[in-house]
Amino acid sequence: MTKNVHVVIIDYPNALQSAVQGLKELFLIANRIIAESQLDTRFAITVACPEKELGAVEQSDIVILPPNLDGDYYRAPETGLLTFLNNAHQSGAILCSACAGTFILAQTKLLDHRAATTHWQLADKFNKQYPKVSLKIESLLINDGDIISAGGLMSWVDLGLEIVAQFTRPHIMRTLGKYLIVDTGKREQRYYDSFTPKLSHGNQQILQVQHYIQAHYNQALNIAMLAALACMSERTFLRQFTQATTIKPIQYIQRVRVQKACELLESSTQSFEQISLNIGYDDVNSFRKVFSKVIGLSPSAFKARFV
Structure with missing residues (x-):
């Protein structure tokens, strides 16, 4: 079809x-x-x-x-x-x-x-x-x-x-x-396998949360505040968010932040440490692990390959 x-x-x-x-x-x-x-x-x-x-x-x-x-x-x-x-x-x-x-x-x-x-x-x-x-x-x-x-x-x-x-x-x-x-x-x-959020699912409350994450990805985000933004209980929010976007909220936030990091690695001279801080991670090593898990390359290997 x-x-x-x-x-x-x-x-x-x-x-x-x-x-x-x-x-x-x-x-x-x-x-x-x-x-x-x-x-x-x-x-x-x-x-x-x-x-x-x-x-x-x-x-x-x-x-x-x-x-x-x-x-x-x-x-x-x-x-x-x-x-x-x-x-x-x-x-x-x-x-x-x-x-x-x-x-x-x-x-x-x-x-x-x-x-x-x-x-x-x-x-x-x-x-x-x-x-x-x-x-x-x-x-x-x-x-x-x-x-x-x-x-x-x-x-x-x-x-x-x-x-x-x-x-x-x-x-x-x-x-x-x-x-x-x-x-x-x-x-x-450009890394065309990068994260493209699903936005046409029809769930307006979840879409509102997605828009919020996209605009505030570098701030502290947690399930409780996102559920409150959607006017749902945490359990209902987790279920509806995962159903609408196909991934869990924490994974979604990670993917948005990793995508931002990829763009900054490609377009700026910032170090990965600076980028990590700018997109909301205080623990650089923790974000390095998240980045490598999502992309399949370390930050340095990504930059060497695509920049």
């Missing part, structure tokens, strides 16, 4: 049309490669204008805000679009942005106290308008589980490849890159 991944591309006023149509065509080409590989996943693409077509969108697994070409709509988007984005996120959709599209995403407040990227020329405007967002302007793409942001004007290509790799197989992305004659060499350094 074919599994459809519903992608909604937001064609907001003055959105870059080469990105809007290019993303649509990228996913259509990916579908052809997926079919040739006899996989059971397909991308179902909808292009929607905020002022008239969002109300007809029935399902979204991925929502994409493309770059901006001209005008200031991206700095003051309409309320209906922001409501749609928040509702989609609460229903488990992954929200994505490229270039100036990150401004619209930030307007939802979902990026507060989280990392994101946008075009380097927009950095000053972004920091002034959204001081609560941790802007990583040096990053081409930041995949933060439930939110993905990409930087430059042509970063929609990188974003599309990231989504294809995440929802299908890495070799599908590489084949797509070869067909498009796009260099995917750098992208192969």
Whole structure:
């Protein structure tokens, strides 16, 4: 049975049309490669204008805000679009942005106290308008589980490849890159077997906890506080969380933290000791064991292989 991944591309006023149509065509080409590989996943693409077509969108697994070409709509988007984005996120959709599209995403407040990227020329405007967002302007793409942001004007290509790799197989992305004659060499350094949280399970209380963990992974987290956040007893919370995400809460937290550590090992010069402290582990040796168990490589071996 074919599994459809519903992608909604937001064609907001003055959105870059080469990105809007290019993303649509990228996913259509990916579908052809997926079919040739006899996989059971397909991308179902909808292009929607905020002022008239969002109300007809029935399902979204991925929502994409493309770059901006001209005008200031991206700095003051309409309320209906922001409501749609928040509702989609609460229903488990992954929200994505490229270039100036990150401004619209930030307007939802979902990026507060989280990392994101946008075009380097927009950095000053972004920091002034959204001081609560941790802007990583040096990053081409930041995949933060439930939110993905990409930087430059042509970063929609990188974003599309990231989504294809995440929802299908890495070799599908590489084949797509070869067909498009796009260099995917750098992208192969990413650890595609990394943790991708399951968000479309339909349990709103558990989804709220997942969003909390994603935003507060570097703080002290325990079953009692997470159960209270979900308004459940600890026993009920453990059962429902495991059923929804397929892993236990403590394992989930570990996977989120390990994923963050992988990203920092790849993108920064921080030592593993510094990274451990930054993501919430006081005991470096303890986290080193967790990292090695989850990834199958020691931190030093991971860095030597992928950086």
